[in-house]
Amino acid sequence: MFEISVRQEILALKAYVPGLSIAEIQQKYNLAKVIKMASNENPLGMSPLACDAVQRHAAMGFRYPQGGNPRLAAALAQLHGVDARRIVVGNGSDEIIDLLIRILAEPGVHNLVCFEPCFSIYPIQGRVCGVEVRRQPLNDDFSFNFDALLARVDANTRLVFVTTPDNPSGYCPPREDVARLAEKLAEIAPACLLVVDEAYMDFAENEPESSLLASGHLPENTAFMRTFSKSFGLAGLRVGYGILPPAIADYCWRARLPFSVNILAEEAALAALKDATFYALTMQTVRQGRNALTVGLTALGCYVWPSAANFVLFKLPENTLGAEDCFEALLRRGIIIRPLKSYNLPNHLRVSVGNEQENRAFLLAMDEILLQNRHAEADAALKEHK
Secondary structure, three states: OOOOOOOHHHHOOOOOOOOOOHHHHHHHHOOOOOEEOOOOOOOOOOOHHHHHHHHHHHHHHHOOOOOOOHHHHHHHHHHHOOOHHHEEEEOOHHHHHHHHHHHHOOOOOOEEEEEEOOOOHHHHHHHHOOOEEEEEEOOOOOOOOHHHHHHOOOOOEEEEEEEOOOOOOOOOOOHHHHHHHHHHHHHHOOOOEEEEEOOOHHHOOOHHHHOHHHHOOOOOOEEEEEEOOOOOOOHHHOOEEEEOOHHHHHHHHHHOOOOOOOHHHHHHHHHHHHOHHHHHHHHHHHHHHHHHHHHHHHHOOOEEOOOOOOEEEEEOOOOOOOHHHHHHHHHHOOEEOEEOHHHOOOOOEEEEOOOHHHHHHHHHHHHHHHHHHHHHHHHHHHHHHO
8 A cells, every 4th residue: 555755844834825816716706807916926917018928829838848948038137237147037037046955955955044024935945955944033113133143144054145225015125135145154264155035026116226246246246136026027927037156057947847947938128128018017017006096095094014025014993803803705706915924924915016906996895894793892892892
């Protein structure tokens, strides 16, 4: 009789928790329309040029893509002004993160270091690979204590992960602080790679002032992650990339599964890079919408953390309903946001920036929910007094 034998790291693993889908909420609550503001997707959808590229190349779906996606790698190298040998393209930046852990860290020997909370793929893939994961709690205001993070690094640390702007808070540290982190890390652990995940960086008010990559300063011990899932609107096609030290990029290409970025995804990405109109409108929509959500939620008595990303983190007013109850009340109204229990933040909620109509609908629903809660509390207090 066959017996399943699974590694201990997998037995103890908690899977990545994605945002709820529109289809499942429509079915559960019998709703004709659902607004999804949970997964930090592009509020404008997909670039029209990318849509056209997918349609034009659909008939080529029977062909394998060109090995190494050289056209896309060259376009990305030109975009960032770097040597094409630094570029690695993947099935989302998740694939490249996984590759870096598997290439650089030896199971049972090495460790990786990251903040807590953080993007959960770092600790999940570290544990899948049998690598010790060391986590440094964020400051109470969700800012970074880089000195405390460095204190967890030793001679066996092979990767340190930092997300900027961060998820789930949207906090963006000064780029000079990230540069100093890379410098200190090189002194403490010369064999350690600093991975700066800039998935949300282009939503910052001033990208060149916020991004180490955009500034042109690429420390030799630092890798940068970027994605097409957010500002380019290609989350469903799964395209991400890394800008890595050339030698590490070469090892990634050797270890990467062949053809992990398919033909349609590559053509869509190439087209999206050319759609300057869509990109500019996305930036305008997100920055204006982020401000509208911040102002609107604050006016409702919520505490909202400053964000440089395409989402905002908030807490409900004191002495009101719980985060989970608010989340469920929004679902019944056909609006999906993100509860943060999986980040060990049960009292916090995160909402992605939508388009103007979606943002307005969300704020109106929040007003109704909080007002109903106040009325319910007043009624309960009156009954208790009687």
